Amino acid sequence: MATSPERLSRYTARRQTRLEGLRQLRHTAVGTSRAWYVADELLVVDDGRRDVERYLGRAAAARADSGDEELLPGLRRYRAPGLDVPGALRTLRAARPSGTRLASPNHIFLSSPFNHGGPFGPPVPTAAMTIKSPADGVDPVPVTIVDTGLWRDTRLPTDYLVPGGVELETETDVDNDGLLDGDVGHANFIGGVITTHTDRAALRVIRVLDTFGVCTEADLAIALGRLHPDTKVINLSLGGFTADGTAPLGIRTALSRALSGHDRVVVAAAGNDGNRTDPFWPAAFAGAGESWSGQVVAVAAHDGTRLCSWSNTGSWVSLVAPGQDVRSTFIDHTFFPDGWALWSGTSFAAPRVAAEVAARIGAGVGAVAAVERLLAEVASAGQRFGGHVGLI
Numbered sequence: 300m301a302t303s304p305e306r307l308s309r310y311t312a313r314r315q316t317r318l319e320g321l322r323q324l325r326h327t328a329v330g331t332s333r334a335w336y337v338a339d340e341l342l343v344v345d346d347g348r349r350d351v352e353r354y355l356g357r358a359a360a361a362r363a364d365s366g367d368e369e370l371l372p373g374l375r376r377y378r379a380p381g382l383d384v385p386g387a388l389r390t391l392r393a394a395r396p397s398g399t400r401l402a403s404p405n406h407i408f409l410s411s412p413f414n415h416g417g418p419f420g421p422p423v424p425t426a427a428m429t430i431k432s433p434a435d436g437v438d439p440v441p442v443t444i445v446d447t448g449l450w451r452d453t454r455l456p457t458d459y460l461v462p463g464g465v466e467l468e469t470e471t472d473v474d475n476d477g478l479l480d481g482d483v484g485h486a487n488f489i490g491g492v493i494t495t496h497t498d499r500a501a502l503r504v505i506r507v508l509d510t511f512g513v514c515t516e517a518d519l520a521i522a523l524g525r526l527h528p529d530t531k532v533i534n535l536s537l538g539g540f541t542a543d544g545t546a547p548l549g550i551r552t553a554l555s556r557a558l559s560g561h562d563r564v565v566v567a568a569a570g571n572d573g574n575r576t577d578p579f580w581p582a583a584f585a586g587a588g589e590s591w592s593g594q595v596v597a598v599a600a601h602d603g604t605r606l607c608s609w610s611n612t613g614s615w616v617s618l619v620a621p622g623q624d625v626r627s628t629f630i631d632h633t634f635f636p637d638g639w640a641l642w643s644g645t646s647f648a649a650p651r652v653a654a655e656v657a658a659r660i661g662a663g664v665g666a667v668a669a670v671e672r673l674l675a676e677v678a679s680a681g682q683r684f685g686g687h688v689g690l691i
Contacts, residue, residue, distance in 0.1 A: 318335065318513070321513070323337050323338050323339070324336070324337065324338070324407060325337075325338050325384070327385075327542045329540040329541075329542065329544075329574075329577050330574060330576060330577055331572070331573075331574070332540055332572045332574050332577065333540070334406065334539065334540040334541050334542045335406065335407035335409070335539060336384065336404035336405060336406050336407060336542075337404070337405040337406075337407065337515055337517075338382075338384065339378055339379055339380050339381065339382045339384070340376060340377065340378050340379075340382075340384070340404070340405040340517075341376070341377045341379075341382070341384065341387065341388070341402045341403070341404065341405065342370075342374060342375070342376055342377075342402065342403050342404070342405050342516060342517060342520075342547075342548050342549040343367075343374070343375050343376075343377055343401060343402045343548075344373055344374060344375075344401055344402075344548060344552060345373050345374075345375070346401055347391070347401025347402050348375065350391055350394065350395075350401065350402075351377055351391065351401075351402055354387060354390060354391060355377065355379050355382075365377075365378055365379040365380065366378055370517055370520050370521055370524075370549070371520055371521070371524045371552060371553060371556060372556070373552055373556075374520060374548075374549055374552045374553070376405060376517050384404050385404075385542070387402075388402060388403065388404070400545065400548060401548075402548065403541070403545075403547060403548035403549070404516075404541075404542070405515050405516050405517050405549070406515070406516040406539055406541060406547050406549075406580075407513060407514070407515060407516070407539060408513075408514050408515070408516060408519055408537050408538055408539045408580075409512050409513055409514075409537060409538070409539055410446070410447070410482050410485055410508055410512030410513075410536060410537050410646060411536050411537060411538065411568040411569075411570050411571055411644050411645045411646035411649075421479070421642075422484070422488070422629060422635075422640035422641060422642040423640060423641050423642075424634065424635045424636065424637065424639070424640060424641075425626055425637070425639050425640055425641045426637055426639065427454060427637040427638060427639045428495070428626060428639065430454075430455075430456055430491070430494050430495055430628070431498055432456065432458055432498065433456075433458050433459055433498050433499075433500075433501075434498040434499055437499065437661065438661065439499055439500060439501035440497075440499045440500055440501065440531050440532065440657040440658075440660045440661070441461075441501050441503065441527065441529040441530050441531050441532070442493060442500045442501065442502055442503070442530070442531065442532040442533075442534065442653060442657055443502075443503045443504070443505060443526055443527065443530045443532070443533050443534070444486050444489050444490060444493075444502060444503070444504045444505070444534045444650075445505045445507055445519070445522050445523065445533060445534065445535055445537075446485055446486040446489060446504065446505075446506070446507065446508055446534070446535075446536060446537065447468055447482050447483070447484075447485040447486045447506060447508045447509070447510065447512070448466050448467050448468030448469075448486060448504065448506035449465050449466065449467055449468060449486045449487055449490070449504045449506075450467070450468050450471075450483060450484050450486075450487050450630040451467055451468075451469075452630060452631040452632075452638075453484075453487045453628055453629070453630055453631060453638065454491075454628045454629075454631065454637075454638035454639060455487055455490045455491050455494065455628040456494060459490070459494050459500060459501065459502050460490075460502050460503075460504075461501050461502060461503050464502075464503035464504070464527065465502070465503060465504045466504050466505055466506035467506075468483065468486075468506065468510065470483075470510060471483045471510065471630075471632070479632070479634065480510035480511050482508060482509075482510055482511055482512035483510050483630060484629045484630040484640070485508065485512065485536070485646065486504050486506075487627075487628050487629055487630055488625075488627045488628065488629055488640065488642055488646075488647065489534060489536055489627075489646065489647065489649075489650045490502050490504070490628065490650075491627030491628030491629075491639075492625060492627045492647055492650040492651055492654065493534070493650045493653055493654045493657070494628075494654075495627065495654075496651055496654035496655065496658070497654040497655070497657050497658040499657050499658055499660070499661070500532075500654065500657050503527055503530070505522050505525055505526070506522075507519055507522040507537075508537060512537070514537070516547055516549045516550055517549060519537075519549075519550060519553070520549040520550060520552065520553035523550075523553040523554065523556075523557050524553060524556065524557075526557055530563060531562070531563055531564070531657070531660055531665075531666040532563075532564055532566060532653050532656055532657050532660075532666060533557070533563065533564070533565045533566070534566050534649055534650050534653045535565055535566070535567040535568065535581055535582075535649070536567075536568045536644075536645070536646035536647070536649050536650065537568065537646075538567065538568060538569075538570050538579050538580055538581055538582055539570075539579070539580060540574075540577055540578075540579060540580070541578075541580065544577055544578055546578075546580060546583070546584065546587055547580050547581075550580060550581050550584075551584070551589070554581060554584060554589075554591065554595070555589065555591060558591040558594045558595075559590065559591050562665040562666050562667055563594065563666055563667075564594045564595070564596060564656060564666045564667060564669075564670050565581065565584075565594060565595045565596065566596045566598060566649050566650070566652050566653040566656065567581050567582035567584075567585070567595060567596065567597055567598065567649060568582060568598055568644070568645035568646050568648065568649040569582045569597055569598055569599040569600070569610060569611045569612060569613075569616055569645045569648075570582070570610075570611040570645055571600075571609045571610060571611065571644050571645055571646075572609070572611050573608055573609045573610070573611065574611045575611070575612055575613065576613070577613075578613060578615055579611045579613075581595070582595070582597035582598070582615065582616075583597065583613070583615040584597075584615075585597035585615050585616070585617050586613075586614055586615030586616075587615070593667070593670075594666075594667055594670070595617075596617045596618070596652055596656070596670055596674075597615050597616045597617045598616070598617065598618060598619070598620050598645060598648045598649045598651075598652045599611065599612045599616045599618075599619045599620075599622075599645060599648065599684075599685070599687060600619065600620065600621070600622025600623065600643075600644065600645045600647075600648040601619045601620070601621060601622065601623075601648075601684040601685075601689055602621075602622070602623035602624075603621065603623070603691075605684055605685065606619060606684040606685030606687070607622060607623055607643075610622065610645055610648075610685075611645070612685055612686075612687065616687050617674065617687075618652065618674065618677055618687060618688050618689060618690055619648070619684040619685065619687045619688070619689040619690070620648035620649070620651045620652050620689070620690045621648060621651060621690070621691070622643060622644060622645050622646075622647055622648035622651075623643045624641050624643055625641065625642055625643065625647040625648075625651075626639060626640070626641055627639065627640065627642070627647065629642075651690065652673070652690065655673050655690065656669045656670055656673055657669075659672050659673055673690075674688070677689065677690050
């Protein structure tokens with residue numbers, strides 16, 4: 300449901316103001332899109348520590364308040380106030396064989412409906428639907444939503460939420476401008492999409508995005524390190540670009556640890572920039588040739604007829620799912636009296652696929668096998684959108 304140009308303009312301007320008002324953020328152009336990163340910081344794998352410490356030790360920018368910390372085994376964050384991040388990376392990479400990447404920026408990742416060009420603006424109220432109760436007599440499938448916190452006042456059935464496994468959001472207007480922050484209720488909406496399409500899910504929520512849908516790559520890496528061991532399906536309705544198109548080093552490390560040797564899959568949104576040339580991460584890991592890339596499902600969006608014009612896509616996209624005018628649980632709020640909303644974005648195409656994967660797990664079928672089964676079924680159905688197989 301297209302919103303008025305005036306409302307969409309206000310929505311887009313507010314998003315841009317928020318990002319540009321965060322003093323530590325920098326960006327560089329990627330086509331018509333932007334790659335955002337944190338000033339003064341590098342993410343470094345262990346093999347690169349000596350080179351980075353040598354560089355920072357002789358750099359004029361290095362000061363007493365510089366330092367480093369371990370984010371995950373094998374991954375550290377270095378801070379050096381005044382550091383020229385692009386210049387440092389050029390110098391560090393020039394000293395190594397071509398293609399060797401031991402350090403990268405601390406990128407900014409953004410939720411896929413809001414900060415990547417929410418196609419029709421903010422969510423709009425809609426009539427409530429009924430979600431059936433969890434299935435009896437079958438083992439639930441552990442699904443983790445790594446996203447905003449869950450707003451407590453919601454129509455999302457609590458029987459689907461793992462006791463003690465849900466991190467909550469408590470504020471709706473952190474900038475005190477009298478408007479709902481742009482991504483309040485994002486996790487609630489995703490949970491509603493999942494439970495509308497399968498009664499097999501047991502939902503956990505890890506809070507990593509703020510109420511404006513913003514997190515650092517370091518934050519996301521740490522969040523992925525906190526997955527419950529039982530997790531089978533991970534929903535990531537967030538992402539971003541990198542300046543040179545190469546994989547973000549921190550998330551590559553975190554996903555390798557989360558997926559390698561585990562029967563576990565990631566379902567990731569392709570983003571909403573209308574970008575058809577540049578990889579959008581972490582979804583683009585589906586086509587990155589990693590040993591675990593087959594455990595990543597990259598999801599673009601269609602409107603029932605064609606690939607949405609605002610959906611990112613590329614050779615790395617696994618399949619396309621409904622993403623326009625999706626109806627789901629939102630928050631109980633004055634502006635949303637029924638607690639349901641319509642919202643558009645690849646953020647909401649991804650959980651549809653997560654639900655379909657969860658529904659196929661069980662009876663000797665693991666998470667990886669469930670993905671393979673789903674992709675085969677979708678291909679067999681013959682529906683295509685923008686050159687990609689599509690789920691109706």
